[in-house]
Amino acid sequence: MIHLQTPLTSDKLTNLKSGDQVLLSGTIYTGRDAAHARLVKLIDNNEELPFDIKDATIFYVGPTPTKPGEVFGSGGPTTSYRMDSFAPKLISLGLKTMIGKGDRSQEVKDAIVKYQGVYFGAIGGTGALIGNCVLSSTVIAFEDLGPEAIRRLEVKDMPLVVINDTYGNDQYQSGKKQYLEFKEKNKC
Amino acid sequence: MREIRCQDITATIAKLAQKAAVELPEDVSIALDRAIAAEDFPLAQETLKTIKHNNEIARTTCKPICQDTGMANVYITIGQEVAITGGSLKDAINKGVAQGYQDGYLRKSVVDDPLFDRKNTQDNTPALIYIDLVEGDEFKIVFAPKGFGSENMSKIKMLKPSEGVAGVRQFVEEVVTTASSNPCPPIVVGVGIGGSFDKVAYLAKQAMLRKIGSHHPDGRYAALEDELLEIVNATGIGPAGLGGKTTALGLNIETMPTHIAGLPVAVAICCHVSRHMEASL
Numbered sequence: 001m002i003h004l005q006t007p008l009t010s011d012k013l014t015n016l017k018s019g020d021q022v023l024l025s026g027t028i029y030t031g032r033d034a035a036h037a038r039l040v041k042l043i044d045n046n047e048e049l050p051f052d053i054k055d056a057t058i059f060y061v062g063p064t065p066t067k068p069g070e071v072f073g074s075g076g077p078t079t080s081y082r083m084d085s086f087a088p089k090l091i092s093l094g095l096k097t098m099i100g101k102g103d104r105s106q107e108v109k110d111a112i113v114k115y116q117g118v119y120f121g122a123i124g125g126t127g128a129l130i131g132n133c134v135l136s137s138t139v140i141a142f143e144d145l146g147p148e149a150i151r152r153l154e155v156k157d158m159p160l161v162v163i164n165d166t167y168g169n170d171q172y173q174s175g176k177k178q179y180l181e182f183k184e185k186n187k188c
Numbered sequence: 189m190r191e192i193r194c195q196d197i198t199a200t201i202a203k204l205a206q207k208a209a210v211e212l213p214e215d216v217s218i219a220l221d222r223a224i225a226a227e228d229f230p231l232a233q234e235t236l237k238t239i240k241h242n243n244e245i246a247r248t249t250c251k252p253i254c255q256d257t258g259m260a261n262v263y264i265t266i267g268q269e270v271a272i273t274g275g276s277l278k279d280a281i282n283k284g285v286a287q288g289y290q291d292g293y294l295r296k297s298v299v300d301d302p303l304f305d306r307k308n309t310q311d312n313t314p315a316l317i318y319i320d321l322v323e324g325d326e327f328k329i330v331f332a333p334k335g336f337g338s339e340n341m342s343k344i345k346m347l348k349p350s351e352g353v354a355g356v357r358q359f360v361e362e363v364v365t366t367a368s369s370n371p372c373p374p375i376v377v378g379v380g381i382g383g384s385f386d387k388v389a390y391l392a393k394q395a396m397l398r399k400i401g402s403h404h405p406d407g408r409y410a411a412l413e414d415e416l417l418e419i420v421n422a423t424g425i426g427p428a429g430l431g432g433k434t435t436a437l438g439l440n441i442e443t444m445p446t447h448i449a450g451l452p453v454a455v456a457i458c459c460h461v462s463r464h465m466e467a468s469l
Contacts, residue, residue: 019231019430064255064295073293074252079337079370101337102370102429123339123428124372125461126242127255146308147255147295159238161231161430162459172369175431176424179229183424183433186228 003157007055008097009043009118016162018169019178022120023157028057028099030151032078035142036086043089050141050150056093059122060101062147072134072153074127077101080119084108091115099160103172112164119164121171133158189271190325192282192420192469197272197329200467201284204331205260206292208465209252212243216376216462219400220435223427232432232468234460236368236374239427239460246426250292254372254461257294258333260315267324278317284310286345297336318390332397332464337455338375341367344389347451353412356453357419363455364420369429376400377420377439380454381409382446391442392456397464400412400438409441416441427460 002019006026042049060080064073080100088111096117101124112119122130133155141150163171220240227233246253262281289296289312299306342365347355378396403410410455417439426432
């Protein structure tokens with residue numbers, strides 16, 4: 001298990017290989033469909049983004065409302081391909097890492113390699129467990145979007161798997177192959 | 189006539205909504221335990237154990253298993269000797285959904301207009317309501333919140349009758365392979381065969397909600413259920429799409445008569461968080 005602390009700069013990311021299991025701690029930002037559309041609109045209008053995109057980590061999540069006495073609700077990853085049309089632009093401006101689930105488009109994979117970033121997968125459907133890794137949560141933009149607002153999160157030991165690494169590997173492709181080879185080898 | 193009060197329907201729906209978000213049906217939990225025991229690929233087994241751990245946290249601390257607490261699918265079976273009193277049935281159901289999602293701190297994920305406005309209705313209504321009118325005086329509610337990560341991966345195809353079993357086999361494999369890591373595997377697959385364009389999707393959902401490990405009463409379809417499950421699990425997609433034996437926890441088929449010119453097939457995909465709770469009044 002690899003422990004990582006934000007900011008996730010390229011020098012830390014080049015040590016990672018697809019399939020590596022990681023525990024992430026530090027500051028990350030939430031954002032999904034509607035927030036991404038607004039971020040890209042701000043960029044197109046030459047307006048300032050609500051957070052520093054350089055070396056930033058975005059977590060694709062729309063959490064449940066926080067109960068009284070709790071820090072954060074349930075918050076696992078949402079499906080990433082819906083952010084694929086926005087991601088390359090953000091990556092070109094400095095976004096280094098993304099956390100979500102499911103395959104990315106070729107354009108996103110190419111941008112990840114070109115700008116030496118990483119796409120992490122969290123296990124979909126484990127929102128209670130991931131929600132408990134959040135130490136603090138502050139809405140910093142688009143509050144009107146409710147669960148889709150952008151939040152700054154402080155997380156500790158958030159469990160992730162490296163899917164797309166800086167070398168162009170893709171765990172969603174290689175995992176299948178690794179399993180089928182494993183099955184063939186262990187045939188009795 | 190047996191009378192059932194709207195306020196009791198509302199209260200029951202509100203309770204079911206909250207329970208369904210934090211607690212899985214027994215058959216789904218058992219299927220997950222079996223998968224953990226059978227899975228020999230290390231990363232896959234670890235992933236399944238994490239999923240089980242998450243489910244335990246959810247159940248014991250009442251924190252939703254998944255943040256996508258879904259759109260509310262409400263299946264009502266109502267006997268023709270039942271009279272609903274004190275208001276409209278649909279209003280009673282929607283009131284229950286709104287109350288349950290509010291009281292349970294569940295995510296409100298419904299937008300009013302699908303294309304232009306896409307404004308959140310703020311209370312997770314309207315529910316998707318299905319009413320089945322039967323003989324007698326029963327009144328049963330099945331509450332099934334469905335997330336859209338898996339809903340988006342479900343598909344329908346109007347096959348030619350000549351495509352037969354091979355066509356069904358090929359379509360199921362194609363849907364699961366295309367869905368890949370997106371619908372939060374291990375998935376639960378419901379296959380509808382027959383009926384019409386709209387009925388077959390309903391059948392697929394019913395199949396998806398049927399107990400994992402149960403079988404179609406016709407032995408030929410029961411054998412096809414086992415065969416298709418094997419095909420799905422041979423893809424190697426595995427838990428969370430990271431590779432492994434367990435791509436699906438279960439696969440059920442539901443069928444109905446169809447037209448001489450058609451062979452409708454629908455594949456409904458649910459994530460491993462296959463939530464559904466029921467109650468009778």
